[in-house]
Amino acid sequence: MPGRPLKVAWISYFPVEWLPEAPPDFRAMPRHHPASWQRVLFRAWQDQNPGVELHILALRKQFPRSCTFQIAPATFHCIRTIGGLRAPTLFWYDTWLVRRCLRRLQPDLVHAWGTENGAALIAARLPYAYLVTVQGLMTWYCQVVPNAPVYNRMAAWLERRSLSRAPLVTTESRFAVAFVRDHFAPRRILQIEHAPDPVFHQVVRRPPADRIRIVVNGRFHFAKGTDLLLDALSRLPGEQPWELVHIGAATGSWAQALKTRFPETFWERIRFRSGLTLDEVAEELSRATLLISPTRVDVSPNSVKEAVVAGVPVVGARVGGIPDYVLPEKNGVLFEPGNVDSLLHALRHAxxxxxxxxGEVDPDTLRRMRDYLSPATMARRFFEAYTQLAPAAAAQSQNQ
Structure with missing residues (x-):
């Protein structure tokens, strides 16, 4: 491998529809989760490639067709799948499709993004050195959220099957490192933070002086603590001049039931926005006094990191990775997860x-967090992870 770029294949649910350089029929697809951390890493290597030949394999039934296209430094391999054959086959269908593609590419190593859509399980079945990046901990999610959907419980099962076999696991936050080590005992584990998009590092702050403008960015859902948020806000004094921008639609039966608990005058203070681009989210943060993250279960919420590097004070649950980014009295306030009284106390304190x-934070803390959560740091750390696997990849290649 010395003397040439390291050929790396991602198995990923990469959001190609968000790429302005993607083919027109792909850009026209309904937008799924933006998975901005993957795009940030790709763009960081686009700006400064340390020596990676990147191939991104994305499998989706929604693709208009299978195709290959290039956006330096990556080649995208979009594989259209047949609906109903992925999870029911325990992703053996995906394994067959990915194996067929990788036989042509012959990568030095494989990077499996997440366990939720089978990527880690697929990588374990292939004859290549590989690493797995945790994007969410479904085992923990199912412990916290009652009556978790069947797919989430299946994803937790996949997690147990996949992470214990992985040669190298990367994850964010000290909490996630400890959870993965204690529950799955992979051979090696590295903490690598996923950086927010550079647009959030460049936010120019202009919070209003005449009112408290609160932003929440996440699903309107029990797991995200939406009920706690609304209960706390309803208990603020009526004369408190607050308004809430909730980035994420209030849909589903749980949301509709929650809406009936509060009067119409309460909802008049809340504005829902959905389908926003990163630039639009950054614009909302530029005018926020506070961001609240009332989540009950989150490995490392991207919305918190975006607010932290944008210089927005955060009122966040002391759960998952949030305490790694929100430093009390420096850039925010922490409260006990699932506890509305603790949230209300933290909000009043803020x-x-x-x-x-x-809407201000400690300047030194802001500088440190912007460096810690920078795309350059993320890119360097992932390349270091790849080079750690390179000797094993070379040995595995010689044995094939």
Whole structure:
């Protein structure tokens, strides 16, 4: 491998429809989860490639067709699948499709993004050195969320099958490192933070002076603590001049039932926005006084990291990776997860804080967090992970 780029194949649910350089019929697809961290890493290597020949394999039944296209430094292999053959076959259908593609590519190593859609399980079945990046911990999710959907419970099963076999696992936050080590005991584990998009590092702050503008960015869902948020806001004094921008639609029976608990005058203070681009999310953060993250279960919420590098004070649950990014009295306030009284106390504290109530944070903390959560740091750390696997990849290649 010395003397040439390291050939890496991603198995990923990569959001190609978000790429402006993608073919027109792919850009016209309904947009799924933006998975911005994968795009950030790809763009970081686009700006400065350390020596990676990147191949991104994405499998989806929604693709208009199977095709291959290039956006340096990557070649995208979009594989259209047949509906109903992925999860029911325990992703053996996917394994067959991926194996057929990789036989042509002969990568030095494979990077499986997540366990949720079978990527880690597929990588374990292939004859290549590989690493797995945790994007969510379904085992933990199913412990916290009652009556978790069947697919989530299946994903938790896949997690147990996949992570314990992986030669190298990367994950974000100290909490996730400890959880993966204690529950799955992979051979090696690295903590690599996923960076927010550079647009959030460049936000120019202009919070309003005449009111408290609160932003929440996440699903309207029990797991995200939406009920706790609304209960806490309803208990603020009526004269408190607050407004809430909720990025994410209020859909489903749980959301509709929750809406009946509060009067119409309460909902008049809340505006829902959905389908936003990253630039539009950054614009909302530029005018936010606070971001609240009331989540009950989250490995490393991207919305919190986006707010942290944008310089928005965060009122966040002391859960998952949030305490790694929200430092009390420096850039936010923490509260006990699932506890509405603790959330209300933290919110009142933030509204009385000399900096947070004006939408300001400690400048030194902001600089440190922007460096810690920078795309350059993420790119360097992932390349280091690849080079750690390179000797094993070379040995495995010689044995094939």
């Amino acid at each position: 509204l009385q804080h000399p900096q947070f109530r004006r």
